[in-house]
Amino acid sequence: MALASIWTVEFRLLSVHPCSPSSTTRTTRIHRFRITNGIPREVLTRTQQLKQHCITSVSQFHHQLVTSIPMPQFLVNRNIGSNLPIWVCVAVVVLVASLRRVFSRKKERPGSVADLVRRGQLRSDRRGISRDLKYEDPFDNPLVKVSKSKSSVEMCGKVYRLAPVTLTQEEQTVHQRRRSRAYQWKRPTVFLKEGDSVPPDVDPDTIRWIPANHPFVTTSTDIGEDFAHKNVNQKHGVPFRIQAEHEALQKKLEALQNEEELNKVVINPTNAKELERPFNSHAKSNDHAEKSSLNNQMKDPPFSKLENGPNHFESEPSSGEDQKS
Amino acid sequence: MLSLHHHLPGTTNANLQILPTTHLRHSTSIHPKPYLPPLTPKALLQWNRKPQLAGETPRVVVVTSGKGGVGKTTTTANIGLSLARLGFSVVAIDADVGLRNLDLLLGLENRVNYTVVEVLNGECRLDQALVRDKRWSNFELLCISKPRSKLPIGFGGKALTWLVEALKARGDVTGGNRNGSTGSRSPDFILIDCPAGIDAGFITAITPANEAVLITTPDITALRDADRVTGLLECDGIRDIKMIVNRVRTDMIKGEDMMSVLDVQEMLGLPLLGAIPEDSEVIRSTNRGYPLVLNKPPTLAGLAFEQAAWRLVEQDSMQAVMVEEEPKRGFFSFFGG
Numbered sequence: 001m002a003l004a005s006i007w008t009v010e011f012r013l014l015s016v017h018p019c020s021p022s023s024t025t026r027t028t029r030i031h032r033f034r035i036t037n038g039i040p041r042e043v044l045t046r047t048q049q050l051k052q053h054c055i056t057s058v059s060q061f062h063h064q065l066v067t068s069i070p071m072p073q074f075l076v077n078r079n080i081g082s083n084l085p086i087w088v089c090v091a092v093v094v095l096v097a098s099l100r101r102v103f104s105r106k107k108e109r110p111g112s113v114a115d116l117v118r119r120g121q122l123r124s125d126r127r128g129i130s131r132d133l134k135y136e137d138p139f140d141n142p143l144v145k146v147s148k149s150k151s152s153v154e155m156c157g158k159v160y161r162l163a164p165v166t167l168t169q170e171e172q173t174v175h176q177r178r179r180s181r182a183y184q185w186k187r188p189t190v191f192l193k194e195g196d197s198v199p200p201d202v203d204p205d206t207i208r209w210i211p212a213n214h215p216f217v218t219t220s221t222d223i224g225e226d227f228a229h230k231n232v233n234q235k236h237g238v239p240f241r242i243q244a245e246h247e248a249l250q251k252k253l254e255a256l257q258n259e260e261e262l263n264k265v266v267i268n269p270t271n272a273k274e275l276e277r278p279f280n281s282h283a284k285s286n287d288h289a290e291k292s293s294l295n296n297q298m299k300d301p302p303f304s305k306l307e308n309g310p311n312h313f314e315s316e317p318s319s320g321e322d323q324k325s
Numbered sequence: 326m327l328s329l330h331h332h333l334p335g336t337t338n339a340n341l342q343i344l345p346t347t348h349l350r351h352s353t354s355i356h357p358k359p360y361l362p363p364l365t366p367k368a369l370l371q372w373n374r375k376p377q378l379a380g381e382t383p384r385v386v387v388v389t390s391g392k393g394g395v396g397k398t399t400t401t402a403n404i405g406l407s408l409a410r411l412g413f414s415v416v417a418i419d420a421d422v423g424l425r426n427l428d429l430l431l432g433l434e435n436r437v438n439y440t441v442v443e444v445l446n447g448e449c450r451l452d453q454a455l456v457r458d459k460r461w462s463n464f465e466l467l468c469i470s471k472p473r474s475k476l477p478i479g480f481g482g483k484a485l486t487w488l489v490e491a492l493k494a495r496g497d498v499t500g501g502n503r504n505g506s507t508g509s510r511s512p513d514f515i516l517i518d519c520p521a522g523i524d525a526g527f528i529t530a531i532t533p534a535n536e537a538v539l540i541t542t543p544d545i546t547a548l549r550d551a552d553r554v555t556g557l558l559e560c561d562g563i564r565d566i567k568m569i570v571n572r573v574r575t576d577m578i579k580g581e582d583m584m585s586v587l588d589v590q591e592m593l594g595l596p597l598l599g600a601i602p603e604d605s606e607v608i609r610s611t612n613r614g615y616p617l618v619l620n621k622p623p624t625l626a627g628l629a630f631e632q633a634a635w636r637l638v639e640q641d642s643m644q645a646v647m648v649e650e651e652p653k654r655g656f657f658s659f660f661g662g
Binding site: 117119152156158175180188214215220223225229239 | 451494
């Protein structure tokens with residue numbers, strides 16, 4: 001099919017030359033002018049006839065070719081007025097498709113606010129772009145319509161037949177009795193690991209045996225029940241474990257500081273500088289201050305806290321006093 | 326799928342009227358858990374209305390099934406967000422100790438830093454372990470443990486009860502307006518996503534619950550497990566049990582290749598909270614971390630979840646179910662189109 005269409009196009013292109021009268025007359029005139037210089041008239045007229053014959057045969061062939069191929073009506077009929085609605089429709093379709101593509105690109109733009117809201121990174125209600133939920137009845141809205149006879153419901157464009165629920169309270173009671181007979185169960189209250197001994201005064205039915213290698217449950221815990229209850233009810237402040245760890249570290253640090261050996265050691269401030277935390281806000285000022293303080297160390301023994309930094313052991317007593325106060 | 330009595334309360338559908346499940350509570354006196362006085366739902370048809378919250382808050386609902394893969398976590402996520410959209414404060418607890426997935430379904434997996442285990446150990450406070458959804462700020466997620474950590478089961482059930490009490494007392498102490506946010510009030514609903522099976526995780530998850538939503542699919546394996554779990558829940562004192570039949574295919578029901586919702590109800594004898602049709606959009610929403618009920622336009626399953634959430638709020642149950650798809654009555658219906 002593709003080849004055939006190509007062939008027809010080529011034929012049409014070829015057929016343009018004989019159809020255009022101006023171009024053919026020009027070429028024939030040029031030929032006449034040239035030929036008449038040295039050839040007799042009879043020969044000229046014969047060749048002229050032959051040419052004319054060729055042209056007419058080619059034009060006839062082209063005409064037959066064109067008429068043999070069925071063409072669409074709107075292409076054959078060149079009357080613009082009658083085809084105008086078709087072209088308008090085509091143009092509208094193309095325009096709508098292009099506009100839709102442009103708008104859909106705008107909507108799907110990654111990283112936009114709408115995209116962030118959609119992904120849950122931003123709260124929509126704070127930006128004023130959310131649509132408040134209208135508390136429409138979910139049982140009667142444009143997507144859910146019940147027929148007047150209440151025998152069918154239309155949901156999302158599909159119509160379903162409705163059947164009434166016939167379960168009665170007596171039937172429910174019968175089922176409950178059946179289950180109460182079938183399933184005798186007591187909630188386990190004691191959880192024991194395999195190998196543990198059963199404590200006295202415990203109903204064996206309320207014991208749940210947990211395997212030692214249970215994937216997500218353990219019977220042993222490092223925290224007591226009272227502590228756990230207290231932790232759940234804590235509403236403000238530092239959590240218990242964090243506070244305990246902090247206090248333990250604090251004690252350890254104080255113990256280290258109170259050791260006599262450490263108190264005797266006087267660390268060179270240049271080495272202490274390496275141990276200091278890099279405080280970004282005061283890094284430059286500290287460096288500058290330390291240099292000046294080193295220069296003035298012999299002259300001006302009392303240092304300010306900020307200049308010495310937190311790891312300066314020589315200023316230990318003053319910092320300790322501040323923590324206590 | 327629909328509560329027909331919503332539309333015209335005065336109609337003569339006597340066979341459609343059924344007592345709410347809340348009446349069952351008074352029929353039994355042997356159960357240890359205290360029951361709340363039922364409120365009559367006033368579900369009159371009107372536009373722009375909110376469902377009337379029945380029962381005492383916080384309503385502690387465990388979503389369980391027994392069998393795995395029937396849609397417990399999907400139901401928890403969708404009903405939880407539906408409730409949040411309706412304006413109720415919701416805390417969803419992922420009590421699936423070994424295989425938690427609720428954070429994935431909600432798209433909050435990157436925001437879970439602390440869990441209940443860290444709260445119990447004193448490594449963080451409870452409010453630090455609650456992950457607030459940014460889409461609906463009155464929805465919070467609480468995971469019970471990290472995948473590789475172990476829950477101390479010795480007081481696992483008690484721990485969940487403490488959590489519920491702490492959440493309930495949250496509104497009293499912080500007042501809700503302390504930080505200018507309304508999300509720190511006592512929750513209206515606490516949804517507990519229960520793990521599959523009847524192991525230690527199940528026992529832990531059902532401990533603080535007052536009511537249960539049983540998820541099942543219309544196949545015999547899920548039904549057997551659902552019946553067993555219902556029996557255990559009833560033995561434990563939870564009497565308010567409603568079921569959701571998930572992954573319903575009306576075309577298979579029509580061809581009698583699948584049990585209908587009414588068949589399932591006949592076998593289990595439980596009131597229906599919802600019937601969720603099979604929907605391929607569920608998988609897409611799961612993969613996106615964007616629950617189905619947030620889809621615009623809503624899908625068939627999303628609408629069914631919203632209806633189920635509505636019934637949960639009003640302690641209502643289904644009065645009629647969708648059975649099969651009716652043939653279209655169009656111009657070409659004569660030709661079978």
